[in-house]
Amino acid sequence: MKAALSLLLILLAITPSSFAEEDQRQKLDFPEMMQQHLLANMRDHLAAIHEIQAFMAMAEYDKAAEAAEQRLGMSSLDNHGAAHMAQMMPKEMQEIGTGMHKAASQFAVTVVDAGTTGDLKPALGALSKVTQQCVACHSAYRLY
Numbered sequence: 001m002k003a004a005l006s007l008l009l010i011l012l013a014i015t016p017s018s019f020a021e022e023d024q025r026q027k028l029d030f031p032e033m034m035q036q037h038l039l040a041n042m043r044d045h046l047a048a049i050h051e052i053q054a055f056m057a058m059a060e061y062d063k064a065a066e067a068a069e070q071r072l073g074m075s076s077l078d079n080h081g082a083a084h085m086a087q088m089m090p091k092e093m094q095e096i097g098t099g100m101h102k103a104a105s106q107f108a109v110t111v112v113d114a115g116t117t118g119d120l121k122p123a124l125g126a127l128s129k130v131t132q133q134c135v136a137c138h139s140a141y142r143l144y
Contacts, residue, residue, distance in 0.1 A: 025140055025141055025142040026090065026141050026142070027141075027143070028089075028142065028143055030088050034085065037081065037085065038085060039143070041080045041081075044071060045100075048068070048072050049130070051067045051071075052067050052068055052107075052111075056111065056120070059115070061112055061123075062112060064108075064111045066108075068107050068108040068111065068130075073101055073102075074102065075105070076104075092140070093140070093141055096136050096137045099133045099136075100130055100133035100134060103130045103132075103133055106129070107127050107130055110125075110126040
C-alpha cells in the first residue's frame with residue numbers, strides 16, 4: 001500500500017498539467033563542460049536501465065546484475081567521475097545520486113536471486129527504487 005501511494009504521488013507530480021506551470025526545479029549552475037558530462041552520464045544511466053530490462057526479459061539475470069553494478073551501482077562511480085561531479089552538486093542532489101547508486105547495487109543482488117527463485121517481484125521492486133531516485137532528482141533539479 002505504501003509503495004502504491006508513493007507511486008501515485010510521483011505520478012501526480014509529473015502530470016501533463018504541471019508542464020504548463022513555471023518550472024520550479026532548482027537550476028544548477030555548472031560550467032558547460034560539466035553540464036555535458038552530466039547529461040552524458042544520465043543518457044548512459046537511461047541506456048543501462050533499458051539494457052537491464054532487456055536482459056530481464058530474456059531471463060539473463062546475471063547479465064542484468066552486471067549491467068546494473070557496472071553502469072549504475074557503486075562500482076560505476078569512478079567511470080562516471082562522481083567525485084569530481086559531486087563537488088558542484090547541492091548536498092541533497094549528492095544524496096539522491098548516492099541513493100541511486102546504492103539502490104542499483106542492491107538491485108544487482110536481488111536480480112541474481114530472481115534467477116534462482118524464479119520470482120521477479122523483488123527484483124522489479126528493487127529496480128523501481130533505482131528509478132525512484134532518477135525521478136526525485138529530475139523533479140528537483142534542472143540544467144537549463
